[in-house]
Amino acid sequence: MSRYRISLLVLLVVYGGFGLTIAWFGMRVPPYVGDLTRLGGYSEVDYGWRAPQQRYQPALYRQAASYPAGIEVLVLGDSMSLHNAGEQTDPGVYWPNHLAKASGWKIAALHRAEWLLDDLMQDPQFQAAPPRVFILEFAERAITALGRITAGADPTACQGVPHDPQPLPLEPLVPRSGVWSPPSTSIAGVDFSLGANHLKRKLLNALHPGWNETLHFDLDRGGLFSSRADRSLLVYADDLRKVDATAEQIERQRCALLSIQNQMHAAGVGYFMVLVVPDKLSTYRRQVVDLPAGYPEIIAKLARDPALNLPRLDLAFDRAVDAGTPDLFLPNDTHPGVAGHKAIAESVLRHLVAAGVVAE
Numbered sequence: 001m002s003r004y005r006i007s008l009l010v011l012l013v014v015y016g017g018f019g020l021t022i023a024w025f026g027m028r029v030p031p032y033v034g035d036l037t038r039l040g041g042y043s044e045v046d047y048g049w050r051a052p053q054q055r056y057q058p059a060l061y062r063q064a065a066s067y068p069a070g071i072e073v074l075v076l077g078d079s080m081s082l083h084n085a086g087e088q089t090d091p092g093v094y095w096p097n098h099l100a101k102a103s104g105w106k107i108a109a110l111h112r113a114e115w116l117l118d119d120l121m122q123d124p125q126f127q128a129a130p131p132r133v134f135i136l137e138f139a140e141r142a143i144t145a146l147g148r149i150t151a152g153a154d155p156t157a158c159q160g161v162p163h164d165p166q167p168l169p170l171e172p173l174v175p176r177s178g179v180w181s182p183p184s185t186s187i188a189g190v191d192f193s194l195g196a197n198h199l200k201r202k203l204l205n206a207l208h209p210g211w212n213e214t215l216h217f218d219l220d221r222g223g224l225f226s227s228r229a230d231r232s233l234l235v236y237a238d239d240l241r242k243v244d245a246t247a248e249q250i251e252r253q254r255c256a257l258l259s260i261q262n263q264m265h266a267a268g269v270g271y272f273m274v275l276v277v278p279d280k281l282s283t284y285r286r287q288v289v290d291l292p293a294g295y296p297e298i299i300a301k302l303a304r305d306p307a308l309n310l311p312r313l314d315l316a317f318d319r320a321v322d323a324g325t326p327d328l329f330l331p332n333d334t335h336p337g338v339a340g341h342k343a344i345a346e347s348v349l350r351h352l353v354a355a356g357v358v359a360e
Contacts, residue, residue: 034332036234040214041202047234047332051226054338055092060100061107063091067125068108072168073099075109076120077137080277080335080344082109093338098345103170103358105133112138117260118152121267132168132270133357135348136260140279141238143253143298144245150256153263158255158305165271167359168352213237217281218289223324225331233288236334239281243294250301258308271357273309276302277336277344280329283317311351316343 037047061075062068063082075081075096083091096107110120117136120126138146217233224230257274264272276299285291299314320328320343327337336344352358 034234034330035334036214036236037332039236040212040216040234042214042216042234042332044332046229047227047232049226049327049330049332049337050228051327053093053327053330055090056097056101057092059091059094059097061094061096061109064108064110065114067110067120067123069125069129070106071108071131072105073107073133073135074131075107075135075137076112076115076117077109077135077275078112078139078142080139081137082111093341095336095341095344095348098342099348102345102349103168105168112136112149116148116151121263127267130264130268130270132166133352134264134269134272135275136257136273137275137277139277140282140298141236141241143250143276143302144242146253146256150253150260153256153259158258158307163265163271165355165357168270168357170358215239215281217284217291219284219287220289221287224284224287224321224326224328226326227331229331232331233280233284234332235279235281239279240292240295242279242296242298243292245296245298247301250296250298254302254305254308257302257310258305261309271309271352271355273311273348273351274302275311275344275348276313278314278317280334282314283321283329286318287321309351309355311347313344313347316347 031044033044033048036042037044062071067074073096081094081096083094094109096109099105100107136149138149213236215235215237217235219231219233222230261272261274278299281288281291281295282297282299285295297314299310299312302308303310303312317328317340320339325339328340328343329335330337349358
């Protein structure tokens with residue numbers, strides 16, 4: 001047999017092996033429900049949540065593309081607050097639904113990947129009718145990448161402007177609700193894209209674990225997740241991005257956020273709030289067997305001066321974990337479960353009550 005034919009045969013065997021492996025994974029691997037199982041190639045059978053996740057159907061707040069008139073609360077946030085193209089979370093799950101249920105307020109959310117604060121403040125609708133409450137939300141790990149938010153802020157403005165908020169009425173809604181259950185793990189046919197992704201992740205994990213966007217940690221207790229692997233923690237690798245943040249960098253961001261707060265109040269916003277959602281690794285840090293050295297407490301440092309309106313979601317999440325709340329974060333996902341979203345909404349409402357924005 002010629003050398004050419006031998007080479008061709010070897011290639012056919014190699015490509016055939018890859019094709020058969022992709023087809024096999026495409027038939028046998030359950031569809032990915034969580035972003036962490038998809039990014040890391042982990043099994044949904046082991047890491048998928050098994051307790052039902054409640055949702056509101058339809059959602060009780062607006063996920064808008066532009067500033068909507070006639071609202072009382074505006075959220076400028078990320079995937080912790082609203083669905084964006086390509087993201088998996090159901091709109092009825094997010095925390096503004098729970099806030100709308102408790103308050104009856106008209107709430108809308110804009111994605112901060114699509115809006116700059118300066119552009120929003122220049123919007124004629126915003127200038128004509130600024131919201132009573134403005135909530136700037138971002139995930140904790142974004143503290144090192146707030147350039148789009150703090151670019152026009154004064155990082156030396158560390159003196160808050162006194163602000164006397166006007167109380168908002170509480171008019172509870174009676175929403176429709178439903179149950180959001182995980183899809184069946186039974187698979188019909190072959191999903192080649194699923195098989196190819198699973199094979200790619202397997203190879204990356206074996207050849208270069210550092211390329212994986214999902215990190216795995218062992219927990220010292222079970223019961224915190226409804227998944228089978230309830231003593232395992234999957235987190236987004238970017239949860240470690242803030243480890244190298246210096247005290248000076250965090251303080252500069254705190255001052256910039258305070259500057260934005262002052263600007264918003266001067267623009268007619270009734271009450272401005274910074275809402276930092278703890279990262280998943282931060283939330284379960286005390287249960288992690290081998291927490292990375294130097295892991296910081298970002299929210300505590302941002303909240304060291306009460307002049308910045310910032311609810312302590314980290315403390316609320318700590319209490320929920322101490323109480324053994326399952327699926328505060330979804331076991332297969334980087335986002336909170338329904339328990340986490342409820343905790344966020346309750347913390348926001350308690351903060352507004354304490355600040356005098358809402359009459360007790």
